[in-house]
Amino acid sequence: MEILQRLGTRMLERLSKLGQASIMWGMALWGLPRRGDFGLFVRQLYSIGVLSLVIIVLSAFSIGSVIALQFYTQLARFGAEDAVGMGLALVLLRELGPVVTGLLFAGRAGSAITAEIGLMKSTEQLSSMEMMGVDPLRRIVAPRLWAGLVALPLLTAIFNVVAIYGGMVVAVEWLGSDPGGFWSGMQDVVEVWDDLGKGTIKSVVFALVITWIAVFQGYDTEPTAEGIGRATTRTVVMSSVMVLALDFALTLGMYGDFK
Amino acid sequence: MEIPRGKITGIMGPSGTGKTTLLRIIGGQLKPDSGRVLVGGVDVARVSRDELFELRKHIGMLFQSSALFTDLSVFENVAFPLREHTALPEDSIRDLVLMKLDAVGLRGARDLFPSELSGGMSRRVALARAIALDPDLLMYDEPFTGQDPIAMGVLMTLIKNLNLTLKTTNIVVSHDIHETSAIADKLYVIADGRVIGAGTPAALREDESELIRQFMHGRPDGPVPFHFPADDIASDLLGRAVA
Numbered sequence: 171m172e173i174l175q176r177l178g179t180r181m182l183e184r185l186s187k188l189g190q191a192s193i194m195w196g197m198a199l200w201g202l203p204r205r206g207d208f209g210l211f212v213r214q215l216y217s218i219g220v221l222s223l224v225i226i227v228l229s230a231f232s233i234g235s236v237i238a239l240q241f242y243t244q245l246a247r248f249g250a251e252d253a254v255g256m257g258l259a260l261v262l263l264r265e266l267g268p269v270v271t272g273l274l275f276a277g278r279a280g281s282a283i284t285a286e287i288g289l290m291k292s293t294e295q296l297s298s299m300e301m302m303g304v305d306p307l308r309r310i311v312a313p314r315l316w317a318g319l320v321a322l323p324l325l326t327a328i329f330n331v332v333a334i335y336g337g338m339v340v341a342v343e344w345l346g347s348d349p350g351g352f353w354s355g356m357q358d359v360v361e362v363w364d365d366l367g368k369g370t371i372k373s374v375v376f377a378l379v380i381t382w383i384a385v386f387q388g389y390d391t392e393p394t395a396e397g398i399g400r401a402t403t404r405t406v407v408m409s410s411v412m413v414l415a416l417d418f419a420l421t422l423g424m425y426g427d428f429k
Numbered sequence: 430m431e432i433p434r435g436k437i438t439g440i441m442g443p444s445g446t447g448k449t450t451l452l453r454i455i456g457g458q459l460k461p462d463s464g465r466v467l468v469g470g471v472d473v474a475r476v477s478r479d480e481l482f483e484l485r486k487h488i489g490m491l492f493q494s495s496a497l498f499t500d501l502s503v504f505e506n507v508a509f510p511l512r513e514h515t516a517l518p519e520d521s522i523r524d525l526v527l528m529k530l531d532a533v534g535l536r537g538a539r540d541l542f543p544s545e546l547s548g549g550m551s552r553r554v555a556l557a558r559a560i561a562l563d564p565d566l567l568m569y570d571e572p573f574t575g576q577d578p579i580a581m582g583v584l585m586t587l588i589k590n591l592n593l594t595l596k597t598t599n600i601v602v603s604h605d606i607h608e609t610s611a612i613a614d615k616l617y618v619i620a621d622g623r624v625i626g627a628g629t630p631a632a633l634r635e636d637e638s639e640l641i642r643q644f645m646h647g648r649p650d651g652p653v654p655f656h657f658p659a660d661d662i663a664s665d666l667l668g669r670a671v672a
Binding site for chain 2: 294
């Protein structure tokens with residue numbers, strides 16, 4: 171009986187948190203921007219987008235080259251080395267690009283957003299802003315949400331390009347597969363909407379979810395050192411799990427008919 | 430409780446009696462469990478979010494922790510409310526900010542960042558920021574804590590002068606009896622969530638009630654216990670040895 175009660179309380183708590191988070195998200199995203207807000211947005215775009223570039227580029231290169239390596243060794247057994255480019259592009263554009271970029275983004279930018287907002291809360295900066303008649307949802311939260319929404323799809327595109335380049339370096343430059351086959355195979359099979367478009371949709375969805383979680387965890391953090399630590403961890407864990415789960419759901423929904 | 434317009438009202442009481450909470454309720458950040466707070470005739474707990482933010486433009490608050498924006502310089506911190514709420518040209522903002530900073534003696538510190546300031550200095554920067562928009566109502570949360578005697582004197586004069594020249598309504602929450610008595614027109618003493626005394630500083634000093642006497646004269650023994658509730662110290666210390 172007691173277990174049921176506790177379960178119920180927990181559920182209600184979770185639900186009310188979800189409600190709060192949705193209200194906050196809505197108010198921040200649809201709040202009217204004001205003069206000077208574009209500057210704030212650009213600053214956030216820099217700190218969560220541009221500063222994530224290094225980790226994205228490095229991971230993309232190694233992931234691309236490692237996939238090419240594995241594909242090449244398997245496909246070479248059937249004399250189908252030319253298919254490396256094709257497989258690489260499909261795997262990256264449809265799945266690995268959005269997912270891996272999302273995971274890296276959650277670790278690099280999501281955690282930073284949570285920690286920053288959490289610290290602002292615990293040092294009363296958010297309170298004092300409110301008392302000055304400035305809405306922190308507009309000044310602090312909205313620029314981060316929008317910047318994440320723009321940054322992640324762009325980072326995903328960069329990830330894909332660099333990973334394909336990494337694969338090309340391995341398959342063509344190093345293992346000596348035919349460059350013509352590599353590129354033309356890719357060109358034959360990749361569709362603008364089916365592969366690029368759907369991959370981009372995925373990354374937009376991931377961006378929404380990650381920034382939403384990160385911002386809310388920061389805003390809702392318990393204003394202590396442990397609280398901020400816990401909130402940051404929760405951001406990374408929750409958004410990673412959400413990215414993976416949503417990826418499966420989106421793949422099922424968009425590509426359908428697997429059986 | 431009534432806070433007279435254009436006067437300095439001191440709210441005093443032992444730590445943990447809800448003085449800061451009271452200020453937050455007045456500013457509309459917390460909703461009262463019961464009762465109403467009217468600011469200029471408006472019930473702050475009932476107005477819409479937009480109206481509340483509009484109302485807050487006329488309220489300045491000095492936080493106990495200063496709450497400066499750590500990513501902005503001293504100058505930008507003070508300029509923040511001006512940039513947010515006015516469309517003043519850059520040179521007017523500069524002049525205003527420098528005047529406010531000069532009033533708290535920190536014009537020379539304009540390019541420093543909050544992390545480079547001492548506690549007392551950041552409190553003064555926060556004060557300069559709170560008065561940037563010349564608010565009608567100024568709330569000070571423990572303005573004197575952590576100030577050296579010189580800065581303390583300057584702050585007291587500053588609060589008094591702001592009140593005289595701008596006719597600002599001031600609420601000073603503090604447990605520094607002497608300083609608060611010296612500048613306040615009216616004092617409230619609260620303890621255990623209740624108002625236990627009200628009146629001019631002189632009247633309160635003469636008050637006969639045990640509680641107020643204890644507080645006004647700073648005695649450890651009296652109706653308000655100095656100790657947080659605990660067992661008898663002898664049994665607490667010896668208890669483990671016996672067991």
